Amino acid sequence: METVEKTKLATIWLSGCSGCHMSFLDQDELLIDLAKKVQLVYSPIVDVKIFPENVDVTLVEGAVANEEQLSLLKQARAQTKILVSLGDCAVTGNVTALRNAWSDSDQAVLEKAYVETSDEKALIPMAVPKLLKKVHSLHEVVKVDYFIPGCPPSAALINYVLTELLAGRTPNMEGRSKYG
Amino acid sequence: MVEEGKMNKEIVISPITRIEGHAKVTIYLGKDDSVKEARFHVTDFRGFEKFCEGRPFYEMPSITSRSCGICPVSHLIASAKACDEIVGVNPPKTAILLRRLIHMGQIIQSHALNFFHLSSPDLLLGMDADPAERNIFGLIEKQPDLAMQGIKLRKFGQELIEKVAGKRIHSSDWILPGGVQWPLPKKKADYLLSTLPEALDITLKTISMFKDRLQGLDEEVQNFGNFPTYYMGLVTATGGLEMYDGNIRVVDQDGKIVADQLDPEKYHEYIGEAVEPWSYMKFPYYKPLGYPDGAYRVGPLARLNVASHCGTPLADKELKEFKKLGKNGVVQSTFLYHYARLIEVLCCIETAKNLLEDPEILSERVTSKAFVNNYEGIGVAEAPRGTLMHHYKVDPQGMIRWVNMIIATEHNNLAYNKAVTQVAKKYVKTKQLREGMLNRVEAVIRAFDPCLSCATHAVGQMPLEVQLIDSEGKLIDRKIR
Amino acid sequence: MSVSTVKLKINGVEVTVPEGTMILKAAKDNGTIIPTLCNLEGLTSYGGCRLCLVEISGSPKLFPACSTPVSAGMEVTTESDRLKEYRKMTVQLLLSERTHICSVCVANDQCELQSLANQLGVDHVMFERQWTNDEIDSTHDFLVIDRNRCILCTRCIRVCDEIEGVHTLDLKLRGKDAQVIMDLDDHWVNSCSCTSCRKCAKVCPVGAIYIEGEPVFHTKNKDIAEFILARRNRKWRQ
Numbered sequence: 001m002e003t004v005e006k007t008k009l010a011t012i013w014l015s016g017c018s019g020c021h022m023s024f025l026d027q028d029e030l031l032i033d034l035a036k037k038v039q040l041v042y043s044p045i046v047d048v049k050i051f052p053e054n055v056d057v058t059l060v061e062g063a064v065a066n067e068e069q070l071s072l073l074k075q076a077r078a079q080t081k082i083l084v085s086l087g088d089c090a091v092t093g094n095v096t097a098l099r100n101a102w103s104d105s106d107q108a109v110l111e112k113a114y115v116e117t118s119d120e121k122a123l124i125p126m127a128v129p130k131l132l133k134k135v136h137s138l139h140e141v142v143k144v145d146y147f148i149p150g151c152p153p154s155a156a157l158i159n160y161v162l163t164e165l166l167a168g169r170t171p172n173m174e175g176r177s178k179y180g
Numbered sequence: 181m182v183e184e185g186k187m188n189k190e191i192v193i194s195p196i197t198r199i200e201g202h203a204k205v206t207i208y209l210g211k212d213d214s215v216k217e218a219r220f221h222v223t224d225f226r227g228f229e230k231f232c233e234g235r236p237f238y239e240m241p242s243i244t245s246r247s248c249g250i251c252p253v254s255h256l257i258a259s260a261k262a263c264d265e266i267v268g269v270n271p272p273k274t275a276i277l278l279r280r281l282i283h284m285g286q287i288i289q290s291h292a293l294n295f296f297h298l299s300s301p302d303l304l305l306g307m308d309a310d311p312a313e314r315n316i317f318g319l320i321e322k323q324p325d326l327a328m329q330g331i332k333l334r335k336f337g338q339e340l341i342e343k344v345a346g347k348r349i350h351s352s353d354w355i356l357p358g359g360v361q362w363p364l365p366k367k368k369a370d371y372l373l374s375t376l377p378e379a380l381d382i383t384l385k386t387i388s389m390f391k392d393r394l395q396g397l398d399e400e401v402q403n404f405g406n407f408p409t410y411y412m413g414l415v416t417a418t419g420g421l422e423m424y425d426g427n428i429r430v431v432d433q434d435g436k437i438v439a440d441q442l443d444p445e446k447y448h449e450y451i452g453e454a455v456e457p458w459s460y461m462k463f464p465y466y467k468p469l470g471y472p473d474g475a476y477r478v479g480p481l482a483r484l485n486v487a488s489h490c491g492t493p494l495a496d497k498e499l500k501e502f503k504k505l506g507k508n509g510v511v512q513s514t515f516l517y518h519y520a521r522l523i524e525v526l527c528c529i530e531t532a533k534n535l536l537e538d539p540e541i542l543s544e545r546v547t548s549k550a551f552v553n554n555y556e557g558i559g560v561a562e563a564p565r566g567t568l569m570h571h572y573k574v575d576p577q578g579m580i581r582w583v584n585m586i587i588a589t590e591h592n593n594l595a596y597n598k599a600v601t602q603v604a605k606k607y608v609k610t611k612q613l614r615e616g617m618l619n620r621v622e623a624v625i626r627a628f629d630p631c632l633s634c635a636t637h638a639v640g641q642m643p644l645e646v647q648l649i650d651s652e653g654k655l656i657d658r659k660i661r
Numbered sequence: 662m663s664v665s666t667v668k669l670k671i672n673g674v675e676v677t678v679p680e681g682t683m684i685l686k687a688a689k690d691n692g693t694i695i696p697t698l699c700n701l702e703g704l705t706s707y708g709g710c711r712l713c714l715v716e717i718s719g720s721p722k723l724f725p726a727c728s729t730p731v732s733a734g735m736e737v738t739t740e741s742d743r744l745k746e747y748r749k750m751t752v753q754l755l756l757s758e759r760t761h762i763c764s765v766c767v768a769n770d771q772c773e774l775q776s777l778a779n780q781l782g783v784d785h786v787m788f789e790r791q792w793t794n795d796e797i798d799s800t801h802d803f804l805v806i807d808r809n810r811c812i813l814c815t816r817c818i819r820v821c822d823e824i825e826g827v828h829t830l831d832l833k834l835r836g837k838d839a840q841v842i843m844d845l846d847d848h849w850v851n852s853c854s855c856t857s858c859r860k861c862a863k864v865c866p867v868g869a870i871y872i873e874g875e876p877v878f879h880t881k882n883k884d885i886a887e888f889i890l891a892r893r894n895r896k897w898r899q
Contacts, residue, residue, distance in 0.1 A: 016633070017252075017633045018249040018633055019246070019248070020249065022249045025293070025334070028334075028335045029328070032324070032328070040315065040317045046198070046311075046312075046315035047198065047315060047622075065224065065226065088762075092761075094246070095226075095764065097790075098232075099226070101231070101760065109225070109227025109229070112229045119452035119454065128458065128460050129224065137785075147785040151246070151764035152249060152350065173782040177778055177779045178775065178778075179763035179775055180762075234797065236797060236805070242769075246764065353770065549874060550874075551803075578799060
């Protein structure tokens with residue numbers, strides 16, 4: 001039975017590598033303390049399939065690379081009080097955005113992977129979410145409240161930011177904003 | 181989300197949760213409401229094969245590491261091996277030992293993640309448990325000791341990587357063509373040796389617990405992806421389990437070795453890749469059997485099927501018991517990937533101990549220097565989830581001109597589709613959708629332990645809604661999670 | 662030999678420095694560090710990066726400390742909310758102009774732009790990023806230039822001209838299109854003037870010019886220009 005109201009925490013991964021989520025799990029034993037203070041209401045590591053209403057804090061990893069991610073991000077923004085860009089892909093685009101250097105990058109990458117380097121049935125998959133023309137960092141698309149750079153950000157940094165947010169304070173990112 | 185197809189009804193499970201990456205499953209029903217087929221779609225893509233073009237080859241370990249945050253070390257190793265070839269040098273012995281050591285750490289933490297953080301809620305809290313609690317946070321609440329063990333085992337693997345390579349995730353500063361950047365200080369080796377016994381203890385306890393529960397999991401063993409396929413993995417010269425080097429062995433469903441000691445660099449001679457319009461993940465197949473008959477599996481189950489021994493005493497003991505579960509030592513059930521995973525963790529811990537106690541691992545000579553001497557390099561290693569191949573072609577200045585990567589998880593794509601079809605056929609029987617039924621379809625995917633960021637060199641996500649529609653297109657039932 | 666001195670205030674504290682000293686050096690010699698990127702001891706000032714802008718009372722304008730000499734009674738402020746805001750914006754502009762992906766760069770953790778962003782708390786870039794894709798020139802035996810990482814600080818150009826004396830490097834085009842080129846804009850291997858001294862790689866603040874196969878922390882040497890200049894001028898005899 002919960003006697004203290006737990007903060008509703010959600011996490012999403014978009015077009016990244018899940019390394020930031022792994023860094024989140026790298027909090028190791030501190031996860032036990034975190035579990036006492038938060039309720040994980042949506043995350044790739046829990047079985048909730050629809051993004052809920054009234055989320056307090058959402059951590060979003062990964063850049064926006066296809067249409068479904070775009071609509072999920074917008075939904076998360078609308079249903080969350082504090083949205084945090086987690087990791088370099090979310091904050092800057094990072095490796096995921098390397099394809100932006102090509103014009104018509106969505107076509108270029110699809111042609112290469114599915115037509116040029118396939119042996120059988122070389123075709124571009126259609127019945128899957130459509131790639132956007134460019135890969136976007138999150139704040140190009142929605143308003144973001146806080147940013148945690150890093151590839152990935154260390155578990156200690158993630159823990160610091162979460163601790164500050166849970167206490168209602170603004171994290172101080174001077175000296176904590178190392179990309180890469 | 182309703183999709184109209186050739187079949188009259190479709191059930192879509194989206195997203196699959198408690199796996200790495202983004203996927204959905206579509207279950208196609210016939211007019212009589214029975215399951216005809218299920219498909220596993222991977223729904224995001226980044227495009228490494230294209231955007232690496234024009235980058236210098238020595239950046240490839242760094243870039244490909246970012247394919248995946250769970251198994252970045254696998255990519256660092258396969259990439260470094262391909263780069264070693266471009267440079268045309270043999271890394272010094274200590275560098276190889278250190279690379280092997282970090283590889284062990286990688287496999288330990290990745291397998292621990294799948295077993296404890298992703299899959300154990302199904303096994304320990306139950307497939308039909310409340311979805312809100314059927315996750316690692318629920319485990320922390322309901323079975324705190326076990327959750328702590330999982331956290332500690334994964335921590336051991338991550339610390340092994342951190343102490344050797346400087347960073348837990350994307351430690352790309354450390355590995356380079358021709359060797360590694362810095363040696364292992366004795367203090368760190370001693371620290372790791374001091375935390376190793378606890379990790380070993382947790383593993384043995386977990387294997388014991390799993391074996392105890394196996395009786396009660398007979399239904400899962402029989403129905404979760406239990407079908408014959410070929411199996412592929414790297415082996416030593418004597419047919420033992422091998423993760424870093426070795427040659428390819430392929431074994432059929434009856435345990436017969438159909439191909440042995442194949443050069444992994446000639447992968448293109450025996451592995452082809454096909455594309456289907458409904459998934460971003462490609463479909464590798466065994467060329468002698470063609471597509472789609474040439475389905476094969478890789479990963480822990482496959483590796484233990486192709487290998488005759490692990491090479492370390494405790495793991496070998498467990499392997500003997502494991503092989504008894506299959507005909508001619510070949511275990512078919514996808515569910516038993518979980519068991520195989522634990523045996524591999526055991527083997528990796530024992531191997532890590534041997535490596536840490538080898539005095540040569542402390543030597544300071546860890547880099548061989550050279551530049552571009554060959555214009556092509558192929559690196560193959562066993563990632564936690566199976567055989568991983570990196571293939572690069574460069575110009576005389578060392579700029580990448582062509583990249584191909586066949587990712588561990590990809591190899592299992594044909595098997596994924598067979599497995600979800602089998603589970604859906606067994607459990608999606610009535611006109612009533614139950615949440616636990618859907619979870620079982622997902623659970624068989626979790627047993628494979630897919631790494632879809634790697635497999636499509638991308639990541640993405642979607643919400644889940646399942647709809648059951650009759651042949652007139654009328655909505656019968658609907659479950660939203 | 663007497664040198665005339667100047668008294669001025671830096672952040673309210675009175676300091677005395679030789680006449681002709683730039684504000685940047687005056688501050689540094691008295692324990693105050695003003696952030697810079699294009700400045701390098703031993704090279705002439707360029708004033709291009711605009712990170713060292715400071716406030717001088719009596720003027721609403723900002724002045725580049727690296728190229729503004731002190732004057733008697735000057736009151737300089739090097740830290741204020743306004744300056745912090747402008748520094749952060751300058752770093753963001755630099756990061757947005759070309760393709761800067763720290764995670765896979767050879768200079769990761771050894772980069773002055775990266776560490777300045779960290780120090781200032783630039784946790785995101787508010788400007789739209791330009792994803793440039795200029796071809797890397799790796800034709801030289803061991804020197805490489807990746808112009809996608811260049812911040813046009815011109816340290817490489819100045820060290821090649823002033824210290825090595827051969828002026829292999831210069832700029833072509835203007836504004837954000839400006840590029841560092843070798844001789845008359847040919848591949849590095851075809852340069853007839855380059856002596857392969859590697860000073861350009863040693864002074865590059867980011868990962869734009871580097872040496873193949875050599876870890877960046879090994880290559881970089883911010884003291885090289887000052888050191889050679891001092892030796893050349895026989896400064897140790899004083």
